[in-house]
Amino acid sequence: EFRRVLFRSGHVATVNLLQTTLHSEVAEQAARTLSNFMCCHKAQLQVAAAGAAQALVSLLTKCMRGELFQVEALMQQACAAICNLTFENDANRIKVGEVGGCAVLVRVCKLSPSYQVMEQACAAIGNICKKNRTNRSLMGMVGGCEMLLAVLSMSPPERTAVQVVRAIGNVAMRAPENQLKFAAGNGLRLLLQLIETLSLRLAPVDKAVAHDVSLSSTAQAPGDRTASGAGVHPALAGAGGRNVTQQDRKSVV
Numbered sequence: 001e002f003r004r005v006l007f008r009s010g011h012v013a014t015v016n017l018l019q020t021t022l023h024s025e026v027a028e029q030a031a032r033t034l035s036n037f038m039c040c041h042k043a044q045l046q047v048a049a050a051g052a053a054q055a056l057v058s059l060l061t062k063c064m065r066g067e068l069f070q071v072e073a074l075m076q077q078a079c080a081a082i083c084n085l086t087f088e089n090d091a092n093r094i095k096v097g098e099v100g101g102c103a104v105l106v107r108v109c110k111l112s113p114s115y116q117v118m119e120q121a122c123a124a125i126g127n128i129c130k131k132n133r134t135n136r137s138l139m140g141m142v143g144g145c146e147m148l149l150a151v152l153s154m155s156p157p158e159r160t161a162v163q164v165v166r167a168i169g170n171v172a173m174r175a176p177e178n179q180l181k182f183a184a185g186n187g188l189r190l191l192l193q194l195i196e197t198l199s200l201r202l203a204p205v206d207k208a209v210a211h212d213v214s215l216s217s218t219a220q221a222p223g224d225r226t227a228s229g230a231g232v233h234p235a236l237a238g239a240g241g242r243n244v245t246q247q248d249r250k251s252v253v
Contacts, residue, residue, distance in 0.1 A: 017030045019058065019059075024069055024070045024073075027074055031056065031081045032080075038084045044085055044089050045092075053085065056082050056101075057082075060075060060107075063078075063108075064108070072112065072114045075108055075112060079121045081251075084250055087251075090131060093127065093129075093131070093135060094135075096135075097132065102125075102142055106139070109151055110143075118163075123166070123251055125170075126166045127170075127249060140171070145171060151164050152168075163249070166249065168191075
């Protein structure tokens with residue numbers, strides 16, 4: 001019911017609040033409200049029509065200029081709102097790119113010391129570069145490739161690393177110039193190191209799964225044993241044989 005009321009006019013007032021408020025906590029809650037409201041394609045378009053792309057990018061710019069205080073939580077919510085604004089929405093990806101979203105998100109990752117902020121910013125980068133060659137090109141021009149590799153080289157928490165890798169995949173997709181930049185920046189080595197780290201973390205789980213399968217197979221007759229789950233961590237199950245595709249992400253903060 002609240003979303004229906006907000007849908008009629010509240011989203012316009014909320015976007016206006018983002019553009020005018022000088023209070024970080026008010027802006028943070030406004031960004032959070034928009035994120036929660038954008039639960040469907042129609043809501044995304046309504047919020048975009050009210051000027052949300054420009055408002056959110058401008059808000060992040062104010063944060064980095066020092067015009068607002070206590071900005072880490074605010075930047076996290078603003079990046080999450082951009083993430084939801086562009087989730088499976090080609091038109092809104094174009095709008096965010098046109099108002100300077102690529103450069104701003106790169107600067108956020110460069111300047112913020114918070115892994116939570118980096119996670120949401122990288123999630124937004126992954127979204128706006130999906131199926132959008134213009135944004136991929138812009139991302140390469142403003143240092144996005146180098147920034148993503150710099151974040152990955154920090155050995156960030158797993159949640160952040162997942163969004164960095166996802167962003168790298170979408171920024172590099174069908175963009176040879178960006179692929180060369182990732183290669184020149186030791187991107188392959190960093191990705192292989194991440195795979196090795198995750199493999200070592202999953203190894204004890206894999207051994208336990210394999211042990212359980214071994215025990216359960218002792219009661220089976222010869223020739224009846226299957227290998228459908230042996231030694232495969234649940235997070236990796238079903239991954240084999242898939243084509244590489246660009247990924248989109250909806251944010252919840």
